[in-house]
Amino acid sequence: MKLENLEKQLDGKLFYDHTMRTLYATDASAYKEMPLAVAIPKTAADIQKIIAFARENNSSVIPRAAGTSLAGQVVGNGIVVDISQELTKILSVDPIEKSAWVEPGVIRDELNLHLKSYKLFFGPETSTSNRCMIGGMVGNNACGARSVIYGSTREHLLEIKGFLADGNEVTFGARNTGYALDLLADSQPFGSEGTLFFSTAIKLNLVDALKPFAALVCVHFNSINESLKANLLALKFNPDSVELIDHYILECTKENIEQSKNRFFVQGDPQAILAVEFLRDTQEEILQIASAMEELMRSENLGYHFPIVFGEDTNKVWNLRKAGLGLLSNIPGDAKAVAVIEDTAVDVNDLPDFIEEFNAILKERNLNCVHYAHAATGELHLRPIIDLKTKEGAGLFRTIATDIAHLVKKYKGSLSGEHGDGRLRGEFIPLMLGEEIYQFLPYRQIR
Ligand SMILES: Cc1cc2nc3c(=O)[nH]c(=O)nc-3n(C[C@H](O)[C@H](O)[C@H](O)COP(=O)(O)OP(=O)(O)OC[C@H]3O[C@@H](n4cnc5c(N)ncnc54)[C@H](O)[C@@H]3O)c2cc1C
The missing domain is CATH 3.30.465.10 (Uridine Diphospho-n-acetylenolpyruvylglucosamine Reductase; domain 3)
Incomplete structure (x- = not known):
């Protein structure tokens, strides 16, 4: 295999030195693998040449954009093709x-x-x-x-x-x-x-473009389960989104200089907050909806504090919600909130029961878990806190992945609601789909 030959054919660049290969050996997932080479194509024709070269040399092509995938999609031993630099128009x-x-x-x-x-x-x-x-x-x-x-x-x-x-x-x-x-x-x-x-x-x-008036009703709860039941009530008011932020994330924002300023809407130490978003034509419309929603939730004993954040201030809440995951890496010690079952999705009506069973499984293994993200669609990002540096932790990584795949299947949900299967969940596809349907998957693959 002559990488030099490919290099000469490209308008873009090809790297096969140790440093560049090391830089592209990881993505945002837990995986690491040294690629054969890294290509930065300049044109579509470059991409065609790279695919032809990989095919002739029995290698593989790994398209890579920003590399933020969490399931190991852009890590592999073939040619990583980075389109983030030249194909940006x-x-x-x-x-x-x-x-x-x-x-x-x-x-x-x-x-x-x-x-x-x-x-x-x-x-x-x-x-x-x-x-x-x-x-x-x-x-x-x-x-x-x-x-x-x-x-x-x-x-x-x-x-x-x-x-x-x-x-x-x-x-x-x-x-x-x-x-x-x-x-x-x-x-x-x-x-x-x-x-x-x-x-x-x-x-x-x-x-x-979005409607002009934006508000987030940041409902505080004493438990995750309570928040997921209230989520079903929130959905009756046609929100634009409902995002869950749990106590782990809130805890991490306390010590962070930037995020501590974005905690202005948090009262006490809630176990969970649902940020229920409404985008509407007038502020009055939002106030009416928020008041009706609060009344309904209170009538069911769900939620204890209902602050409404308007306009520009909503960006601070979004900022805190989005920054939360990054801050989790600051949890002291070697045990971290790992991406292994972080993309489960079930019918939103099943979410409270699913999460209760999920937490029972984790409790049996003495694991705690971070819960956050897209409650509105039944898609929660769940990150058990595991020390992957220990043999026991590495074992738990796979055990939990398997247990939760079976639980998601029981609820007829998806293991990868939005992050993709990657190499992390690839092995569970036959389980999730069933062997018969699995046979329908197209076999002609770039990789
Ligand atoms: C902190 C954090 C939060 C996240 N939150 C979300 C979220 O809210 N929702 C969500 O959906 N995801 C989320 N993700 C996952 C990820 O950010 C998204 O899925 C994102 O869309 C991936 O885009 P990327 O540019 O990083 O693609 P990459 O990771 O580079 O690639 C993604 C996949 O697309 C393929 N690909 C890239 N370019 C091409 C191409 N030209 N042709 C063919 N295939 C190609 C790659 O091979 C790979 O399989 C999150 C990730 C992190 C780290």
């Missing part, structure tokens, strides 16, 4: 059709900044929206806080251009991303965490 915006063509390395928040003057918006968002890229969002079918309104990325994907593993350049029309077996019956599957298709241009659906 917003190609066109059509304000009449409400669509935009972008290259895969466009950052989600930068796209929305650009769209502001058109009074348009790309709906799906992640907590990493200030750095994650459209190619990665499509790859993972990402979504986030407002998915109760906007759904996930695949619902906003109109067309996509790129290369299949055999090097053929193709354009797919409005269908879905990922293997998405729920939609397989009437669709052509493609994409899927970079294992089927390498995108070079993406046409997105855009939505109208």
Whole structure:
């Protein structure tokens, strides 16, 4: 295999030195593996050449955008192809059709900044929206806080251009991303965490800019279970999002200089806060909804404090919610909140029961767990606190992954609501789908 030959063919760059390979041996997950090489393609033609080289040399291609995936999707022993540096152009915006063509390395928040003057918006968002890229969002079918309104990325994907593993350049029309077996019956599957298709241009659906008045009702609770029951009441008022912040995250924000300023809405030491978001045409409308919601929750003995945060101040609450995960790495000691079952999703009505059983399983193993994120859609990020430096901790990592996969299956949920399966959850796909359906998964893979 002559990497030098490939290097000469590219307009972009190819690195195979130890330092660059080490830099790309990790992503935001718990995994680490040295790639064969790192490519920074400049053009779509570069990507086609890299795929051809990998095929001829029995290697693999790992498309990489911002590398914020949590399940090891962009770590592997093949050629990591980083599209974040050169494939970053917003190609066109059509304000009449409400669509935009972008290259895969466009950052989600930068796209929305650009769209502001058109009074348009790309709906799906992640907590990493200030750095994650459209190619990665499509790859993972990402979504986030407002998915109760906007759904996930695949619902906003109109067309996509790129290369299949055999090097053929193709354009797919409005269908879905990922293997998405729920939609397989009437669709052509493609994409899927970079294992089927390498995108070079993406046409997105855009939505109208957000309503002018924003508020977060930050309901305080004495337990997680109480907050998840109240979540079902909040949903009756058509919120734009409902986000859970638990006591672990709140605790970490106390000692942090920046985040301690964002705790202005927190009273006492709640075990959980639900930030229920309303975007409406007038502030009066929001006040009426918030008051009716408080009355309903209080009538069911759910929640003890209902502060409403308006306008610019809502950014401080969002900031605290989004920063929370990073702060968790400051938990003292070697035991950390690990990403292993961090992406479970069940029917929102089942969420209180699911979490009760989930916590019983963890209690049997003497584990505590951080709970946070997208309560509105039944998608909670659950991070057990485990010391991966010990043999026992490493064993627990897999045991918990297996136990919770069975629990999620029992509730007919998904192990990977938005972060993707990656190598972390790949082994559980046959369990989740069943062997028979698993056979339908396309086998022609880039990797
Ligand atoms: C703190 C934190 C919070 C997070 N919160 C959320 C959240 O709220 N919601 C959510 O959905 N996710 C979340 N994530 C996971 C992740 O940020 C998102 O899924 C994000 O969309 C990934 O984008 P990326 O640019 O980092 O992609 P990467 O991680 O680089 O790639 C993602 C996948 O897309 C593939 N890919 C990338 N580019 C291409 C291409 N051109 N062609 C084909 N395949 C490609 C990759 O191979 C990989 O499989 C979070 C992660 C962290 C670390």
